Every structure is written in structure tokens, then in C-alpha cells.
Amino acid sequence: MLCGALMTRIQDTALNIANPALMADFGLPAATVAWISLAPMLMSASLLTIFGRLADLRGRRNLYAAGIVIFGGGSVLCALSPSFAVLIVARIVQGLGGALMAANSMAYLIEIYPPTRRGFVVGLWEAGIATGSGIGPILGGAVIEASGWQGSFGMILPMAIAMAVAVPFAMKEPVRAPGSPRFDLAGAMLFGVGVASFLFALTRASVEPWGSPVVVGSLALSVVCVVLFVRVEDLVESPMIDLRMFQSRTFTSGNLAKIAGYLPFSAHGFLLPFYLKEVLALPPTGIGSILVALPVGMFAATLVSGPLSDRIGTRVLAPAGLVVQAIGCVILAIASPEMGINAPMAGLLLGGLGIGAFIAPNDSAILAATPRDRIGVANGIMGVSRTAGLLLGVAVGGAGLSARVVANGGQFLPAFHDVYWFIAVVAFAGVLLATVRDRRPA
Template sequence: MVRNRWLILANVSVGTFMATLDGSIANVALPTISEQMDTPVHVVQWVLTAYLLTICATLPIMGKISDIFGRSRVYNYGFLLFVFGSALCALSVTLPMLIVSRVLQALGASCLMTNSQAIVAEAFPANERGRAMGITGTTVSLGSLSGPALGGVLVGQLGWPSIFWINVPIGIIGFIAGLFLLPKGERKPRTEPFDYTGSGLFMAGMVLFLFILSNGQDLGWLSAATLAGGFGSIALLVMFYRVEKRTKHPMLDFSLYRNRTFAIGNVTAMLSFVSLFCMNVMMPFYMQNLLGFTPEQTGYTMMIYPLTMAVIAPLSGWLSDRIGPNLLTTAGLAMNALAFALLNTLTADESAWLIGLHLVLFGVGGGLFQSPNNASVMSAVPRQQLGTAGGLNALVRNVGMVMGIAISVSLYTTVLGRYGAVPESAEADAAMLAALHTVFWTAAGICLAALAVSARRLRTKGTLEEQQRA
């Protein structure tokens, strides 16, 4: 048993929070950056896209590198790279410099994300792992969902560079603490070659797939560019799968997915994040454009979800250590499906407290699901593959976010366009509400699909430790 495991968890939580926070904190700064750099918003959008694409393309690769060279070493170097990239972002005077700096920052974030769960899983025994994963799950949600509110305050008070400068002192402290706290271990001899071919195919296929998914609405879903990019990305990913099945030392070991617990946990996690990001993207539209909330009101109301999850997730993790994750994960998804159904009862005239009550349901459902699911996934793999498993777990989360954003925005704009209502009219409000309801019903269906997959876990009884022995 690792004696300073709770301090290790605190250090890992800081890194996880920073990495996930920067995926959303820049959203509110885009108009300001666009104005100051005299660049159209659709071009400035690459400040977000470059960060997200880089993380998704490199997570499994960083996981494999960590399994070879050591998780603590790669994690701590990730802190340094993240700090360096953040400082360059804050110092950027041109958009190309800012985008390149965001790529460097994302590489550091990838090192942090892919190793956080693996380090925690390695430091904690099975009977405490659920509670520890509950805390890391909370930091992921707090980071992902508190970015717009925190970013709005910083940009308004100190200017857009402040959203990047804030990472520098925290990251330096995290790096120094990691030198003393994180398990050292001996450097593993490099007994296997790195899979450059597989890594290259994966990066090319994943970046092209997510780019088309994110920009298909602007390009046109049936345009030649979208169809060519879509088929091209599928071809690259199929080639990647074939290479990985034949190579002796693959970058991504698909045998992990023969593990029923690991496979179910990953599928349900991705579907859960797809549905939740439909809510996360659309609720600000609903509150600001339909209810007339200010950005500050919207930010503070949206904070109710991650704050509720911050309370529920550790309790859920603690409970999963005693009764196992199966019932909790399924109950959490059922709660989220119910919450989506209730969103469709909202009208064009609601109060902030009623919206907050709906978001509380999402916080409870997310808290019940995330912690036990993460603990279940990380406990299902051999110790030597924890880095790869952590990278895959973070990958499905980020891919789910991108898909949720793309699906919700595409559905919303498509349904809204069919009405052709005059802006700021009763017809426009009805059209917006119909578009939102279409997104929310779709998200509820995705959540029910995740529930159906998760329900297969109910056939397995016992605590997490007992399931491991089985």
C-alpha cells in the first residue's frame, strides 16, 4: 500500500483539473481574441479545435509511451510541457502562434490525462479505488464544465491572456510536488519497439474523423469534401486496425476489449459523454437566447451541475467500493435519461431555480455513473497496461465530447432552419424550443442506449475486489 496515496491523488487531481479546464475555458475568450487579432470567429475557433484534436489524436500514444518509460515520469514532464505551452499562449501576438502554442499545451494535457487514472489505480488498493476515482471523476467534471464561468470572470477582469497565465504558477507547483510525491520506480528497459506505423495511422485517421465531425455542418454533410474526408478517415482507421492486429508490439492492444468489464465501461462512458455534452452545449443557448439570461447568470446556473457532481461522485465511489459498481452505474444512466426527458417539459418562460433543479438531476446521475465506471474500467486491466487503459478511457471521453457537440449543433441548426421564422418573434421562440427539444430527446435516446449496455453488468454480483478475483 502506498503511504502518501492521498497526496498523490491531490497532485493528480490538480493536473487533471487544469487539463480539462483548458478544453472549455477559452470558449468565452474567442470573441475578444477575434476582435483584438482582427480575425473572423470561424478562424479563431481553431484555438479550441487544435487543442481538442491534438488530445484525441495523442492520448493512446501517450498511454503506450507511459507503459514503456514510466507513468510518473511522463505525467510530470506533461506538467512542464503544459506550463510552457500555457505561457506561450499568453504571450502570443498572432493567431498562428496561439494555435501552435495550444498544440504544445494539448500535448502536455495529453500526458496528464492519460496517466492520472493509471497513477491513482496503481496507488490505491481495490477497496479504496472507487472513492479515489470518484474524486478524479469530480475534477474532470469540474474542469470541463466550470471553464466558461471561470473564463468569463478572468477575461472580463484581466484580459484573455489571463486564462493561460493562471496555469503557470499552479503547474510549476504541481511539477515540483510531483517530483517528491509521485511513485519513482525504476525506468523500464525498452524491450519492445515503438509502433510508429500504427501511431501515424491512428493520428491521421482520428484527426480527419474529428475534423469532419466538427465541421460537417459548415461544409455540408453531403458535400464532396465531407464525404471524401469521412470515407478517408474510415479507411485510415481500418488500416490502423489491420496493422495493430498483425504487429507484435501494437500501439493499441485490442485484446483489452475482449475484457467484458473494460469494453462495457468504455462504450457506456462514450455514450454518456455524447449525451451530456448535448446538454452542456444547448443549455446556454436556451438560457441566453430564449430566457434572456445574462452570460453571468448562465455561467453560475450551469455551475450547479458540476458542483452537485462534486458532492455525489466521491460518495458514489465510496459506495462502489462496498457494493460494486454495477448497480450504481446503471442507476446513474437511468437518472440522466430521466433528466433529459424532463428538459423537454421546459417552456420559453422558466426561472433560474427551476433550471437549476433540472441540472441537479444531471449532477446526481453523472456522479452515480462516473466514479464507479472509472474504477471498474481501471481495475479490469493488468497493472502493466494501466497507462494504455487510462489513455483509452480519456480518449473515449474526449471523442464523446466532440460527438456530443457536433450532434447537438447539427440537429439544432437543422431543425431551426426548417422553420424560417423571423428573429425575435413568437414564431422564432417556438422554433428554438422545438429545436432544443429535438436535441434533448435525441440525447435521452443515446442515454438509454448507454443504459442498455450498462445493464449487462448487472449479471455480475459482488464488490469490485470480488469481481477482480472472479
């Protein structure tokens, strides 16, 4: 499970280093090349909950193994792509494989570990993601320099092959009750289209106005799908998502807090390179060395917060983590050239520590409020919340910065401050959401 999280994250973060080479090879602008990252993200997020429910009904091992094979096969297609269009299709294939793995990894660990170890499991899994975030740019940079952007896809093949061989022996399928309910195909299709159109709208909102036909049309399609989905779920005997799950304050507020927590995390990665270049005039190597503070802080905190939440509970740790993250946002909202690299370093480090301290106890609380036969669905919904937060961070960062630069007469620093004050408000709203829990202990 950890190797799967590590592999997919190494692949995704290494591509950030490959983007300039891809732009040069295909002669495309940055906005177009960005779809190399966005296409698989949209595919994965729209399918996470669907695959989670399918695994709840049919088992996880075969689906997880299929995900490894599909992801590895997609990597081969990416490395051999003769055109940008083929590369996008290959990345969508990777997104399909990644969704199969992500939908079953944490859910499987939750099934085989006792509830008293839930925080440890979630923290360890998130630490694998943070480790991949740190390794990806370093390994990817070295491989790309030696063999071109194709190498960034080929480098994960040995890990994919080793995992595909090991999974049938290492992953034991828990015994399930005979006579599983039917899979809700209509609900799955409506949910998938609704999520995909909503996330697509967030993606487009980072490069064009919220009132544009594409954004408004995508949001309208999402609303229609949600309305129809709710009607269908009320009618079928075994719905894909039991809507009663959202009656749990812990489940609902925990997912909303997850969106609020990942928005600043994503915005940091988008906005800070502009600040470091425009205000501090740092070279790319200097920018990279400062940005690494974010995953380093996240890695350190996830290792501690998971086991700690098993010992002292989730009620204090989750909101405390978002308080730390919000303080980091405030520091960035008042950053100035006179502070040098101290302000961005402190803001990023606190951002990483905060989100790392928040994830394990928050996810553990959500899963504790979920019926055991719906763990896969809950894991999928958590993945959608995470992706929504990540995309909102880029949308708010991109659209907000552009609008505030115009409002401030073309001045970058006041615009940067305005955007970060808004992000700080979102972070503090996340603190409030993280305190909302069911009356029974989490």
C-alpha cells in the same frame, strides 16, 4: 495528479470567458475562434493512447513531468502570441502537454492504489476535473477583466511551476520488469491519424453537412487507418493495443456507454445558453449562474459514487447514473417558458448528478477488466471515448438544432424539444450499454 487535472480544466473553461475578447482583438468570427479550444482537444485525444502505451513500457513519472513543462511552456507562448495563427500553434503545444499528463495521471493512481480503492481514486480524480470546471470561469472572468485574454493563460503558470518542482519528489515510479517490449511505432502512427481524422470529422459536422467532402473524406481516412491498424497489430510481436481487450464486454460496452454519457453532458453546455437567451431572455450573468448547476451536480456525485462503488460494486451505480441523466434530458425536452428557470435548472442538475454518478463506477469497471500492463492504453482509450462523446454532443446539438429550426418553420422551441428527445434516446441507450458486463464480478 489532482493538481494536473485541476490546472488543465481551469485553463480550458477559462477560455470560454476569453472568447469574446479574442474575437474582438483578432477580428474573427466565433466559428474560427472555437479552434482555440478544438485544436488542443484534437491533439490531446489523438495522442492519449499512444502516450499511455509508451508509459506502460517506459514509466510514467518522466512523461508526466515533461507534460507539465510543455503545458506550462505552451501557456507562455499563448500569452505572448502576436497573431491568431501563433496562438493556435501554442494551444496545440498545450494539447501535447495535456496529453502527456492525462495519459499518466489516472493510470499512475490505479497502479499505486489497491483494487479495493479504485472507485475512490477515479471519483477523486473526476472531482478535480469538476472543481476546475467550476473555478475556471470565475477565476478566468476576474483575471481577463483585469489584464485581458492574455491573463487567462498566465494565471496557471504558478501552478505549473510548483508541480514541475514537486513531481520528481512526490511521484515515485513503480518497479517495472526489465527488458520492456519494443514500442509499436507503425501502430501508433496509424492509430493517431485515425483518431484525429475521426474526431476532426465530428468537429466539422457541427458546422457543415455530414455529406460534405471534408466530413466524408475525414471519415474515410479514419476507416482506412483503422483497417490498416488492425492488420499491423495482428503482425507485430508487441502491439500498441492488444485487440483482445475488446473481447471483454465490460471494456467495450463501458467505453460505448462513456460516449453515450458524455454526449448529453456536452450538448447541455452547447444548447442551454440558446434556450436561456431565446426563450427566457436571460442576460449573460443569469445564463452563467444557471449553467453552473451542471458542474456542481457532477462534483457532488463524483465524491460519493467513487467510494460507494468500492463498497457495493459497479453494476448498479453506473446505469443508475445514466438513468438520472436521461430523466434530466426528458425534462429539457418538455421545458416551456411557463416553467421559468426551474426546468433548465432541474435538467442541468440531474445531468451533472447523473454523469457524476456514472463516471467512477463505469471507469472502475473498465479498468478492472484491463490487464495491469495495459492500464495506460486503457486510460487512453477511455479518454478518446470521452472526447468522442463531447464532440458528438456539440455536433448533434449544432447540426440538429439548425436542421430542426428549418423543419419547424424557424421556430426555436419546437426544434429545441426535438433535439432533446433525440438526446434522451441516446442517454437511455447508454443505460443499456452500462448494464453489459463480463460474467465475472466487476
